[in-house]
Amino acid sequence: MSRADLPLQSCSIARAVAQVGDEWTILILREMFLGTRRFDDFLRQTRMSSHLLAGRLKKLETLGAIRREAYSEHPPRSEYRLTTMGRDLWPVIIALKQWGDCWLGDGDAPVQIVHKGCxxxxxxxxxxxxxxxxxxxxxxxxxxxxxxxxxxxxxxRHT
Amino acid sequence: MSRADLPLQSCSIARAVAQVGDEWTILILREMFLGTRRFDDFLRQTRMSSHLLAGRLKKLETLGAIRREAYSEHPPRSEYRLTTMGRDLWPVIIALKQWGDCWLGDGDAPVQIVHKGCxxxxxxxxxxxxxxxxxxxxxxxxxxxxxxxxxxxxxxRHT
DNA sequence: CATAGTAACTTTAAAAATAGAAGTTAGTAA
DNA sequence: TTACTAACTTCTATTTTTAAAGTTACTATG
Known part of the structure; x- marks a missing residue:
């Protein structure tokens, strides 16, 4: 089976993975949660290729996890922001971060979380x-x- | 930057992603949490190519997230099991599952979680x-x- | 007004990863 | 002897990714 068929599976993990389960999409989401909104900033902070970034942003937008908003008409400039669907991916990023801090970290975690409530x-x-x-x-x-x-x-059974 | 350089980043999310942030690894982990232990069962349930499965299992073993255990010497047969490091990835899988159920689901979630405690x-x-x-x-x-x-x-600054 | 710079991409070509099929090894079962 | 299983490995065609260069539509500087 190819990755193209993952969205068709009945398992919701497979479907989630098909949408956001790749290296670069997760790094884009990390940046989103750190407040990055602009194309070139995503490029600089993730160091992915612009080709891929454009493709991934388009995919996330089509999915509905982010939306593009123009912040200037002349010249045409736009920002990318998380939708509710996108913000709901926070637990995934946090879970990865905690696992990374715990098992792959070298000393202090580079990012810490402050609970605004308390x-x-x-x-x-x-x-x-x-x-x-x-x-x-x-x-x-x-x-x-x-x-x-x-x-x-x-x-x-049958294969 | 290529994916090969992700493990070297100081961000723990990037490092985590480098190890487990790809489609097939996540599906392997899903299967692990569902109790799958054998090569051919992973193949059947994920429908990935055996080539990739072998590579991913090796990578997870090298990392220390799973370990191989022989359950027969003649013929040589082995099982794969999660280590503590691997089990600690549970929150990642759960987070993906919940997001998938919520945003990509069609009716009932195929898997539900029972809390053994209560x-x-x-x-x-x-x-x-x-x-x-x-x-x-x-x-x-x-x-x-x-x-x-x-x-x-x-x-x-400088690019 | 010419040149340089910026933001947000797109195009291209070469390199790397993946998919699907077939093959391998070491057995057991009919 | 033939068929079958488990656990892989090898092979080749296709797809994806990387890195670099190019494009479009401006703004700023000398």
Whole structure:
């Protein structure tokens, strides 16, 4: 299967990955959350090629995760901003950051998060909304819908 | 800059992305969290090419996120299992899943999460460990270390 | 007014990664 | 003996990415 078919899968992770699961898109999102809005600033901060940046921005815009807004007509200039859909990717970026800080870091994390609500430096964590406890991989069990279960077993059978 | 240079960046997100920020690695991790352990099962469930799967598993093993364990000597057969480092990527997968379910889903999520602690279906959320409140992008402010700030401003100047 | 500079891209060509198929190794099962 | 499985590796065609140069539409400087 090629990556082009990922959006068609019934797994929502596969679909998410098809849209934002590549190196450069994630770096663009990082920049967005750091406040970068302009083409050349994305270029400078990520050092990706302009060709790719243009393509990725277009893809994110088509998807609806960012929107382009003109800040000058003459000459034509525009900014890119996150939509609600795009802002909802924050947990993904934060999760990557924390993992990177923890397992690949060399000393201090270059970026720290301040919780505006309480004003403190914080390391956001995943919790269960029902009982409030912190959650990790071992506290969770995946439950598949019947149809998804069938789909996965079908893959097992005939190849 | 090419993707090969990502691991050298001082940003921990860039470093994380260099290791696990590609389509197929994320799908492999999804399978790991669903309990898949064997080469051919990864192949069947992700439908990636065996060439790529072999490469990605090797990379994850070298990194230390998974380990290979023989479950038979004759014939030689092995399983892949998450290490603690690998299990710590759970929040990344969960964040992608929730975003996918919310923004790209068509009806029911194919996978649901049960919190073993309280036994309930749950949608894990990000909270501030200090005050306990749920957090989103708008509740957070990024604070850069001085050296990282300087590094970013240097990119701005001379090109 | 000519030259330099900036922002936001697009085009091109060469290099690298991927996809799909076929092949390999070391067995077990009919 | 033939078929089949698990876990890969090799091969080639196609696609994607990289890096560099070019384009468009201006503004600023001497």
């Amino acid at each position: 004003g403190r430096l914080t390391k956001p964590q995943i919790t269960c909304p029902d009982c409030g406890q912190v959650m990790g991989a071992r506290d969770a069990k995946a439950e598949l819908t019947e149809s998804y279960e069938r789909e996965r077993q079908a893959a097992w | 036994g309930r279906l749950t949608k894990p959320q990000i909270t501030c460990p200090d005050c306990g409140q749920v957090m989103g992008a708008r509740d957070a402010k990024a604070e850069l270390t001085e050296s990282y700030e300087r590094e970013r401003q240097a990119a701005w």
